[in-house]
Amino acid sequence: MSSPSTSSHLTDELAKWRDIIIEYARREELDFYETIFERLDIDQINQVAAYGGFPQRYPHWRFGMAYEKLQRQHRYGLGKIYEMVINNDPCYAYLLNDNALVDQKTVMAHVYGHSDFFKNNIWFSKTNRRMMDEMANHATRVRRYINREGLEQVESFIDTCLSIENLIDPHSVFVMRKPPGGSKPVDSSQSNEPTRYPAKTYMDRYINPPEKLAKERQDRLDAAPGGTNPASPVRDVLLFILENAPLQDWQADILAMIREEAYYFAPQGQTKIMNEGWASYWHSTIMTSYCLRDHELVMYCDHHSGTLATSPGRLNPYKLGIELLRDIERRWNTGRHGIEYDRCEDMEQRRKWQTMDPPTGRVVGRGSPGREKIFEVRATHNDVTFIDAFLTPEFVDDQKLYHYRYDPNTGRMVVVNRDFNKIKQQMLYMLTNHGQPYIYVLDGNYRNRGELYLGHRHNGIDLQIKFAVETLKNLHALWGRPVHIQALIDDDPMLFSYDGKQSTQQRIDKALESPALALN
Amino acid sequence: MISGITKDHQRFRNIIKGRIRKDLRRFLTRSELIGREGRKAISIPVADIDPPHFRYGDNSDSGVGSGDGKPGDQADTQGDGVAPGGDQEGRHILEVEVSLDELADILGEELQLPRIEPKGRKQITSLKDRYIGIRQTGPESLRHFKRTYRRALRRQIMTGAYDPTNPSIIFERGDKVFRSWKTVMSPQSNAVILYMMDVSGSMGDEQKELVRLEAFWIDAWLRRNYQGIESRYIVHDVRAGEVDRDTFFRIREDGGTRISSAFKAAKDLIENQYVADEWNVYLFHFSDGDNSSESDSRECCNILRDTLLPISNMFGYCQVASAYGSGNFINTLHEHVADEEKLVTSRVNTKDDIYDSIKAFFSAGK
Numbered sequence: 001m002s003s004p005s006t007s008s009h010l011t012d013e014l015a016k017w018r019d020i021i022i023e024y025a026r027r028e029e030l031d032f033y034e035t036i037f038e039r040l041d042i043d044q045i046n047q048v049a050a051y052g053g054f055p056q057r058y059p060h061w062r063f064g065m066a067y068e069k070l071q072r073q074h075r076y077g078l079g080k081i082y083e084m085v086i087n088n089d090p091c092y093a094y095l096l097n098d099n100a101l102v103d104q105k106t107v108m109a110h111v112y113g114h115s116d117f118f119k120n121n122i123w124f125s126k127t128n129r130r131m132m133d134e135m136a137n138h139a140t141r142v143r144r145y146i147n148r149e150g151l152e153q154v155e156s157f158i159d160t161c162l163s164i165e166n167l168i169d170p171h172s173v174f175v176m177r178k179p180p181g182g183s184k185p186v187d188s189s190q191s192n193e194p195t196r197y198p199a200k201t202y203m204d205r206y207i208n209p210p211e212k213l214a215k216e217r218q219d220r221l222d223a224a225p226g227g228t229n230p231a232s233p234v235r236d237v238l239l240f241i242l243e244n245a246p247l248q249d250w251q252a253d254i255l256a257m258i259r260e261e262a263y264y265f266a267p268q269g270q271t272k273i274m275n276e277g278w279a280s281y282w283h284s285t286i287m288t289s290y291c292l293r294d295h296e297l298v299m300y301c302d303h304h305s306g307t308l309a310t311s312p313g314r315l316n317p318y319k320l321g322i323e324l325l326r327d328i329e330r331r332w333n334t335g336r337h338g339i340e341y342d343r344c345e346d347m348e349q350r351r352k353w354q355t356m357d358p359p360t361g362r363v364v365g366r367g368s369p370g371r372e373k374i375f376e377v378r379a380t381h382n383d384v385t386f387i388d389a390f391l392t393p394e395f396v397d398d399q400k401l402y403h404y405r406y407d408p409n410t411g412r413m414v415v416v417n418r419d420f421n422k423i424k425q426q427m428l429y430m431l432t433n434h435g436q437p438y439i440y441v442l443d444g445n446y447r448n449r450g451e452l453y454l455g456h457r458h459n460g461i462d463l464q465i466k467f468a469v470e471t472l473k474n475l476h477a478l479w480g481r482p483v484h485i486q487a488l489i490d491d492d493p494m495l496f497s498y499d500g501k502q503s504t505q506q507r508i509d510k511a512l513e514s515p516a517l518a519l520n
Numbered sequence: 521m522i523s524g525i526t527k528d529h530q531r532f533r534n535i536i537k538g539r540i541r542k543d544l545r546r547f548l549t550r551s552e553l554i555g556r557e558g559r560k561a562i563s564i565p566v567a568d569i570d571p572p573h574f575r576y577g578d579n580s581d582s583g584v585g586s587g588d589g590k591p592g593d594q595a596d597t598q599g600d601g602v603a604p605g606g607d608q609e610g611r612h613i614l615e616v617e618v619s620l621d622e623l624a625d626i627l628g629e630e631l632q633l634p635r636i637e638p639k640g641r642k643q644i645t646s647l648k649d650r651y652i653g654i655r656q657t658g659p660e661s662l663r664h665f666k667r668t669y670r671r672a673l674r675r676q677i678m679t680g681a682y683d684p685t686n687p688s689i690i691f692e693r694g695d696k697v698f699r700s701w702k703t704v705m706s707p708q709s710n711a712v713i714l715y716m717m718d719v720s721g722s723m724g725d726e727q728k729e730l731v732r733l734e735a736f737w738i739d740a741w742l743r744r745n746y747q748g749i750e751s752r753y754i755v756h757d758v759r760a761g762e763v764d765r766d767t768f769f770r771i772r773e774d775g776g777t778r779i780s781s782a783f784k785a786a787k788d789l790i791e792n793q794y795v796a797d798e799w800n801v802y803l804f805h806f807s808d809g810d811n812s813s814e815s816d817s818r819e820c821c822n823i824l825r826d827t828l829l830p831i832s833n834m835f836g837y838c839q840v841a842s843a844y845g846s847g848n849f850i851n852t853l854h855e856h857v858a859d860e861e862k863l864v865t866s867r868v869n870t871k872d873d874i875y876d877s878i879k880a881f882f883s884a885g886k
């Protein structure tokens with residue numbers, strides 16, 4: 001293994017092309033972070049990819065698992081990684097060092113698209129731009145805990161935390177729920193800790209009698225309104241646990257790290273289609289307008305179309321993203337937008353759409369209304385709103401999208417129809433919360449016994465019971481008291497519980513005490 | 521720049537091995553593993569080790585795809601559509617590649633099998649020539665082209681004779697380098713496994729399946745312990761003959777059973793081809809134990825005691841249950857050759873017994 005400073009910097013030729021691409025990207029008004037490219041061989045690329053793009057992560061077997069999968073993929077020729085870029089300031093991106101020059105150019109152009117997206121998309125605005133350092137810090141801290149607590153101990157705790165890493169609220173970073181300043185004011189009247197008078201250790205027993213402390217603590221608990229209850233259903237289950245579960249310092253620190261990383265990666269899940277679409281749009285524009293040489297054409301086309309290839313039953317985010325962006329650009333350049341157009345239901349009329357006043361100025365490329373529109377879209381939308389606002393029947397038709405469903409008779413997926421509304425609904429469905437169920441904390445002191453009560457907001461799809469039961473066990477390991485989750489299974493409200501010894505499930509009825517909050 | 525991934529990977533492998541070990545009894549009964557052998561690694565499915573999440577269940581199996589096709593047409597490739605479950609990791613089974621050696625190690629650890637000690641005098645040393653050096657002289661056929669070319673190129677550049685527009689490289693005598701060899705001595709222990717199987721009418725497909733599985737694991741363990749192991753196969757009903765591996769597992773004969781025929785064939789084969797002093801000989805016999813006559817069984821015992829046991833490391837007799845027949849041969853062996861510790865017997869009635877059978881065969885470490 002070689003260090004980046006000696007071997008992985010760009011060759012003169014690549015550096016020259018990088019500067020050319022930067023110039024064209026700036027000319028097209030892309031606005032990106034400084035981007036540092038490193039050249040790695042396939043094994044190094046796989047290592048970095050296994051770490052999610054970072055050179056360092058905390059020690060954990062799942063990175064080893066990812067690494068093995070990548071290696072195997074490569075060995076069997078099932079595809080290799082062309083580009084990898086991380087959201088950081090400066091941006092870091094990796095080039096596979098035995099790729100052909102035309103590939104390297106394409107990747108660099110693609111990367112500047114991503115870099116621009118990271119910098120300007122609102123959903124990334126709250127991410128840590130020093131994540132490279134932060135990840136290295138996490139690694140150091142976890143290693144220290146491993147040295148102190150033991151590998152098995154720390155590893156199994158990380159496993160436990162990873163089990164609930166999806167229970168975050170990606171929107172919460174935009175909401176100021178607590179006054180700034182971070183830490184809670186230490187006021188004994190607000191916590192459940194009884195008042196302690198300062199005393200020397202040998203006098204402590206007399207000045208703060210243990211019986212009195214215990215009584216006071218109990219009184220406080222009884223008087224406290226709802227104990228550790230949230231004021232409204234909390235989606236950031238991780239935070240709730242972090243603040244209320246009896247964790248040791250190192251455990252709390254690890255949980256906080258995992259939560260931080262989950263929030264860091266969340267926008268990438270929320271904007272997969274847009275992000276890849278935007279980057280593909282730009283590598284395509286920059287390459288075909290400026291940087292492609294005659295002899296590179298065939299290879300470029302081959303690889304470009306390979307990236308954008310679709311296969312039955314799979315939506316390619318690169319393809320969907322670039323086509324939808326181009327569609328938006330075209331529509332705004334030809335006046336096919338606005339309330340009149342949206343309301344028009346005559347397909348023929350839509351096809352021949354003419355606005356009263358044809359657009360003036362540039363009608364294609366830089367400076368055109370379409371181009372301005374997609375710059376605006378890249379700044380303000382995420383995948384859900386992107387599809388919701390811009391998917392049109394014409395587009396669905398052009399892209400040959402269809403809705404498919406599992407056919408129990410054949411055990412295969414079968415095309416159901418090509419109905420626009422159904423397809424759009426299904427896509428939004430798939431993208432909402434990027435395919436994760438919505439889970440809320442409804443009670444942190446259920447039955448006044450300090451039990452944790454979660455609720456699943458049902459929107460058409462049931463929770464997977466087996467996984468829910470297993471996850472509850474991990475939740476219990478964190479919470480330390482019995483845990484419950486209510487969920488709608490086959491239209492029946494069910495309560496799944498785990499009390500540390502056994503898992504139970506029961507139908508929710510009147511006899512069962514309801515949690516402090518209800519899912520609206 | 522990258523550290524730690526090797527450790528993470530190692531850790532992952534260990535976890536996987538732990539899983540396999542825990543489920544070993546079940547793995548031993550998986551017949552689909554067989555047939556993937558021969559390749560160095562076999563990929564085996566283990567239950568997914570990813571931490572569980574709250575996630576969507578199975579009534580989410582619909583999605584959006586793109587392409588041609590009318591309603592009713594198949595839409596999946598492998599069923600891995602972008603379903604709302606967001607299950608991009610694939611289903612809950614993880615396929616991992618494990619080499620046969622690793623598998624054998626797991627087997628050995630779990631069954632607490634001791635490593636086999638090859639008999640001392642059977643460790644012969646072989647001499648091998650290895651091309652590991654470079655020297656200035658040698659025959660043209662051993663010329664190291666790449667190095668020679670590099671030296672010539674370097675010389676031409678240094679002397680200014682190199683012309684980039686017409687890059688022809690001409691070797692001179694001084695440029696040429698040749699591969700050279702060194703004789704290395706490597707200790708080698710040789711072993712041969714001889715499988716014998718009763719293919720009489722009473723041995724059905726089910727019995728053969730058991731034999732196949734048992735033989736697979738015997739093979740895996742012995743191969744782990746010896747380099748350069750050979751396998752030979754003998755089938756018999758009333759007569760015996762050597763067959764290749766493939767035939768051994770597929771052949772089906774009718775007729776009676778005379779076990780002594782196989783023992784005689786084994787004796788001939790070993791005596792003719794494997795000098796007892798140089799080879800570790802392993803004999804395994806699979807039968808349903810329904811020998812044709814008691815006198816033949818007794819003859820078997822004599823052959824065992826007089827020739828086969830003295831020349832072999834061990835003789836494993838594995839009796840599979842059959843719907844027909846008495847299965848009496850194992851009792852005869854117990855009665856007449858019980859005092860020989862090289863003879864190990866086991867009964868395998870179902871696939872689940874393979875675990876204990878392997879343990880019985882190899883726990884002595886011979």
